[in-house]
Amino acid sequence: MEDYLQSLNEQQLAAVRYDGGPSLVIAGAGSGKTRVLTNKIAYLIANGYDPxxxxxxxxxxxxxxxxxxxxxxLVGEELSARLWMGTFHSMFLKILHFNSDRIGFNSNFTIYDTSDTKSAIKQILKDLELDVKDYPVNSVMSVISSAKNSLISPDDYLADSDIQRRDYYAKRxxxxxxxxxxxxxxRNSNAMDFDDILFYTNILFRxxxxxxxxxxxxxxxxxxxEYQDTNFSQHLVVQQLSRVHNKVCVVGDDAQSIYSFRGADIQNILRLKTYYPGLETFKLEQNYRSTQxxxxxxxxxxxxNRNQIPxxxxxxNAVGERIPVVKAMTDYEESFIVANKIVEMKMLESGSYNDFAILYRTNAQSRLLEECLRKRNVPYRIYGGxxxxxRxxxxxxLCYFRMSVNPNDxxxxxxxxxxxxxxxxxKTVLKxxxxxxxxSVSMWDVICEPQRFGxxxxxxxxxxLNGFREMIQAYIDLDTDGKDAFQVATMIxxxxxxxxxxxxxxxxxxxxxxxNLSELLNAVQQFVDEVREKGESDVSMTDFLSVVQLATDQDSGDDDDDSPRVTLMTxxxxxxxxxxxxxIVGVEDEMFPSMHSSNSLAEVEEERRLxxxxxxxxQxxxxxxxxxxxYINGQTHPCMPSRFLKDIDSALLELPRNPNTWAAPSQNDFEPRVRTRIVPRQQKPEGFVPVRKAVAEAAPSSSGGDIDGLRVGARINHLRFGDGTVTKIEKEPDVKITVDFDNMGIKVLLLKFAKFKIIG
Structure with a gap:
């Protein structure tokens, strides 16, 4: 046996050495799929295949x-360099260049990047006298990309009654x-975009x-x-090319198919045997990464999941410990617990911050995590974003917020x-x-008095310009009138x-x-609540912006700094x-699975795969x-733990030691609760008649806690900080309470603004 095959396990070796026809290698998470692919290519070369x-x-x-x-x-650089190896786009672009005349292009055709495509579509919208508000450029690009990946030409698109009906009801x-x-x-520009590469390759072969x-x-x-990530056009071109020799090996894992929003079709791997009747399947099930x-x-x-390859x-490796499921009362408490847990684990294990990753379903969830990590002086990086x-x-x-307090910015x-x-x-802006x-004045001065400044x-x-001035002036007036930061933000x-x-x-x-914008509104509301509960009166937009500036300054460190950091990512x-x-944070229904992905079995199963x-x-x-x-759009909403937690054998989860901190979900936690998605109303800026109404709707709705029944030693549940014990009550001049929260530490709260209930 070749030396390089000695390190392979039995399943890997079988997959590498198989040369009897088409094969599917189901590579479970952490099972060494790259090792199998590279060793298989080396094995093929060693056994007479021309690279x-x-x-x-x-x-x-x-x-x-x-x-x-x-x-x-394994085989030397000379042989390795001869391989046709690369991305789908790079390999088939070579084929198109060799055969450009067959598809009506010159050999020197160019490739449009995303900005080129955006520019072209904007011009087409202008030519057709269509408003970008009705036909958002990114949405148009997504539709065109999806059509090309499904090998639907413009003529086919226009002739398809189902597509036309869909667009009609979508008001596009x-x-x-x-x-x-x-x-x-x-075509007229002798250009293609990235989706065209696979589209025209299939046309070329057809x-x-x-x-x-x-x-x-x-x-x-x-x-x-990664065959589970292929779309229709990629799947078809592989199928076409492999028909003569019938020697194709695809590697992937249906359990990790999570990119349907990019056009990936899990059925390509699930139904592979229907396309290759003699398909041999190898399962790499030994994981080299994690505990059992x-x-x-x-x-x-x-x-x-129903649709899967078992x-x-x-x-x-070691059996390892059970997975703790931590129940937090609020999203703020959740982030604080996570930050504390990282500090605690790093100290106990004498490890590095590089050893930690926080994973979330949506980018917006990073805001509170970043805030709590900063408070604990934990360095972090946002991976891939x-x-x-x-953002x-x-x-x-924030620039709108800044204009409300300083229009001369x-x-x-x-x-x-x-x-x-x-x-x-x-041109107007330049004027x-x-x-x-x-x-030597500000641009705002000129907008307010254009004639004076020529x-x-x-x-x-x-x-x-006058409409813009009136809109900004309305925000300035709100701030001048003493409205709090959340009221101003809501109006904006x-x-x-x-x-x-x-x-x-x-x-x-x-x-x-x-x-992300909804999360910013949450940040403003939480800032106002926290400052008021401390008994401080300054909750203006200026105060909020000062806090944000400190956070922004900390974020703008050296991007090339390779010091240990916690990784945050989707x-x-x-x-x-x-x-x-x-x-893994935010494992709740409507978050995980996402509220945007719970309309069908296929969507829910992809969320489960995620x-x-x-x-x-x-590991x-x-x-x-x-x-x-x-918090959702500045208002508190109840959440229920993800339905996926019920899928997991409870014996594998760590039960709570302290029921207020390490709580596994109880059956009651899974009972459905009404949760309403609040969306700010669309209102016209002309005349600003709705200003008072918008501000009134944003006014604080809670009158605070009730002193009746409150005593030293009482247990309370706070809207943001979770459960805690009252340790001190001061009645002059305003009632203040000192609370030792289970996960948030000691806080001093002004009773009339504190949002809590007595639980014991």
């Missing part, structure tokens, strides 16, 4: 690079025209049998990584003067800026349309922006990674947390 006739397809350049490096270590009946216009623009036959004969062996208990939890969860991953206050939509909203004004779009173009510089405008532009959300303008576009990226971003200690991916990132310790209440 130039081996096609190996991956989803990322990083994966292709790492595989090539490993293969080079002209999507087909936009698609056709974009298609024509690309319309040119001689070209297809050439490549079918040329590629003796085809290997595909962590794997038992993952197995217990995923076995509840498998049961196991480990030769920006910290909360660095574009948050910066946009030119940087803030320039950022939001035409966001959301209100018809104030760049305003030039006048401000000439007179700003010449046509009537339409003057009207738009209601009338500026920074949130409502996002509702028409339901792409995953846009939904994330909506969630579960989607965590796929393929591993950490010694993993904490939690499976989260759990199997952990030694895994912790699951949930909250029984959470």
């Amino acid at each position: 130039r006739r081996i096609l190996a397809l991956t989803f990322t350049n990083k994966a292709a690079r790492e595989m090539r490096e490993r293969i080079a270590q 009946p002209r999507l087909g025209e936009i698609y056709k216009g974009y298609w024509a623009r690309c 319309d040119n049998p001689d070209v297809l036959e050439k490549y079918q004969n040329f590629f003796q062996y085809i290997l595909v990584d 208990t962590i794997l038992n939890v993952a197995n217990s969860l995923i076995e509840k 498998k049961r991953i196991f480990s030769m 920006l910290s909360f206050y660095q 574009k939509e948050i910066k946009d909203a 030119d940087e803030a004004l320039r950022r939001i003067i035409n966001y959301p779009a209100r018809g104030i173009g760049e 305003v800026r030039a006048a401000a510089m000439e007179w 700003l010449e405008l046509n009537s339409g532009t003057a009207r738009k 959300y209601a009338t500026s349309k920074i949130l409502s303008s996002l509702y028409s576009d339901n792409t995953p990226e846009n939904i994330s922006r909506q969630e 579960v989607h971003a965590a796929k393929g990674l591993e950490f010694r200690n993993v904490i 939690l499976y991916v989260a759990i199997t990132r952990a 030694e310790h895994c912790l699951i947390t949930y909250a029984t209440s959470r």
Whole structure:
């Protein structure tokens, strides 16, 4: 046996050495799939296959690079360099360049990136006299991408009555025209976008049998990584190319199929045997990453999915401890518990912050976690994204907040003067800026008195600038009148349309922006509540912005700093990674599974797979947390633990030692509760008639706690801080109580603003 095969286990070795036809390697989490792929390619080369006739397809350049490096270590760089190895797009782009004349392109065609595509679609919308508010560019791009990945041409799109009916009811009946216009623009420009690469490859093979036959004969062996992530066009092109030699090996794990929003179709791997009748299946079930208990939890969860290839991953590592399920009273308490737990575990294990990862379902959840980690001086990094206050939509909203307290802030004004779009173009902004510089005043001064500063405008532009001035002035007046930060923020959300303008576009990226903006409103409300409970009167927008600035300054450290840090990321971003200690937060219904993904069995099963991916990132310790209440759009709403927790064998979960802290979900926790999603109303800024109403709706609704029955030693449940014991009561001049909270430490609260109930 070749030396490099000695390290493989029995299942891995069988998969590597099989050469009898098509094969499927089901690679469970942490089972060494990359080792199998690289060793199989080395084995094929060692057994006479020409590396130039081996096609190996991956989803990322990083994966292709790492595989090539490993293969080079096994067979040498010269042979490794000859492989047709790379991403789907890079490999088939080569084929298109060789055969561009067959599909009506010159060989020097260019590839549009995302910004090129956006620019082209914006121009098409303008040509068709369509409003971007009715046809959001990102949403249009998503529709076109989905059509191409399904191999639907513009003519097919327009001829499909079901598609036309769907677009009609979505109030976007002209999507087909936009698609056709974009298609024509690309053709006329001798250009393709990334989706076109696979689209035209399939067209090339369909319309040119001689070209297809050439490549079918040329590629003796085809290997595909992460097959569960393939879409229809990728699946079809592999199927077409493998028909002559029938030598194809696909590696993947249906239990880790979590990218349907990108077009991935789990059926490609589940039904592979129908496409390759002689398919041989190998299951890699030995996990080299996690403890057996962590794997038992993952197995217990995923076995509840109906649509799956049965498998049961196991480990030769230690059995490991049961997984604690931590019940927090609030989302704030949850984040505080997580921060404290990390500090505690690091001290006990003498470990590194690099050993910890916090996984969440949505980007918006990072805000409270970041805040509590900062308070405990725990360094952290946001993997694959920006910290909360660095995100574009948050910066946009903060600029509105800044304008309400300092309208002379030119940087803030320039950022939001035409966001959301209100018809104030760049030329107008430059005119305003030039006048401000000439007179050494702020841009706001010029907008307020354009004639005084010699700003010449046509009537339409003057009207738009005046509408902007009235809107900002209304916010200034609220702040001047002493309204608190939450009241001002609510008014800004209601009338500026920074949130409502996002509702028409339901792409995953846009939904994330909506969630982030809602979380910012939560931050403002929590700030107001906390300051009031301390007995302080200053809860203005200026005070909130001061707190945010401190947080932003801490976030803007050296990005290249490689010092140990806790990693924060979404579960989607965590796929393929591993950490010694993993904490999964917000495991609640409508959060996990997401409220956007609970309409069908297929969606719920993908959410279950997502939690499976989260759990199997952990090597030694895994912790699951949930909250029984959470701020949503500035209001507190009850939450119930995720239905997925009921899927897990309770014997594998750590039962509570302290019922107020380490609580496993009881049966009552799973009883449905009414939970309403509050969405700020869309209101027009003209005239600002709704100002008083919006402010009134944002006024504090609680009159605070009741002193009746309150005594030293009493147990209370606080809306934000959870359970605690009253240790002191002061009655002059205003009643204050000192409470030792179970998880939040000692707090001094002003009774008339404190939101709690006595529980014992």
